[in-house]
Amino acid sequence: MGKSDIKTTVDARGLSCPLPIVKTAQAAKGLASGDLMEVIATDPGSVKDFEAWSRATGNELVEQVAGDGEFRFFLRIK
Amino acid sequence: MKTGMDETISLVLFSGTDDKLMAAATLAAGGAAMGKPVHILLQYWALDAFRKDSTGADHGLAPEAGEKGRAAFETAARAGQASWSDTLRAAKELGEIDIQACSQSMKVLKFEQSDLDPLVDGVQGIAAFFINAGSGQIVFI
Numbered sequence: 328m329g330k331s332d333i334k335t336t337v338d339a340r341g342l343s344c345p346l347p348i349v350k351t352a353q354a355a356k357g358l359a360s361g362d363l364m365e366v367i368a369t370d371p372g373s374v375k376d377f378e379a380w381s382r383a384t385g386n387e388l389v390e391q392v393a394g395d396g397e398f399r400f401f402l403r404i405k
Numbered sequence: 406m407k408t409g410m411d412e413t414i415s416l417v418l419f420s421g422t423d424d425k426l427m428a429a430a431t432l433a434a435g436g437a438a439m440g441k442p443v444h445i446l447l448q449y450w451a452l453d454a455f456r457k458d459s460t461g462a463d464h465g466l467a468p469e470a471g472e473k474g475r476a477a478f479e480t481a482a483r484a485g486q487a488s489w490s491d492t493l494r495a496a497k498e499l500g501e502i503d504i505q506a507c508s509q510s511m512k513v514l515k516f517e518q519s520d521l522d523p524l525v526d527g528v529q530g531i532a533a534f535f536i537n538a539g540s541g542q543i544v545f546i
Contacts, residue, residue: 343486345435352438352499383439
């Protein structure tokens with residue numbers, strides 16, 4: 328997975344639940360199967376939320392990174 | 406893997422204060438983002454909050470909020486927390502959210518559908534509500 332593969336980045340910093348997953352679901356609608364999406368969030372609840380969203384929608388959570396109060400999620404569109 | 410995401414969630418909104426409407430909008434938007442069909446039935450004071458040109462007004466908070474609660478709610482709003490009506494509008498673009506006015510409450514409050522915000526899709530009786538809810542969960546707020 329290279330950074331150049333990322334088709335779109337959702338900046339959900341400063342947003343609280345449920346907006347990070349709402350914005351992500353919105354962005355996912357415009358992507359094709361196999362596309363890689365990055366989400367940046369600051370809401371600590373988003374860690375469990377993105378695991379759940381991935382499980383519910385079938386979009387694979389390829390990687391997640393936390394640091395400096397930010398959470399980055401890399402999702403592969405189903 | 407079975408996730409249970411195929412099940413409909415039905416929300417009955419009764420209270421018309423901004424905190425309870427925000428809690429309901431959060432559940433609805435989260436459900437829509439997860440791919441769940443969401444049905445919302447508006448009764449009484451919640452229905453009143455969905456009047457045309459009034460969704461953005463100050464509808465107060467539940468009594469248990471108190472002064473501290475009000476301050477916290479106002480701080481969140483100033484920090485950019487989306488309002489319940491904006492959250493619902495975003496959620497409707499995203500997924501299957503059907504918002505219906507309870508026909509009995511419409512009668513009591515003497516509303517016509519033209520009095521209501523475009524977020525409201527129609528007017529419904531209780532039998533139709535239960536048929537649409539199916540075997541999914543029903544939450545009363």
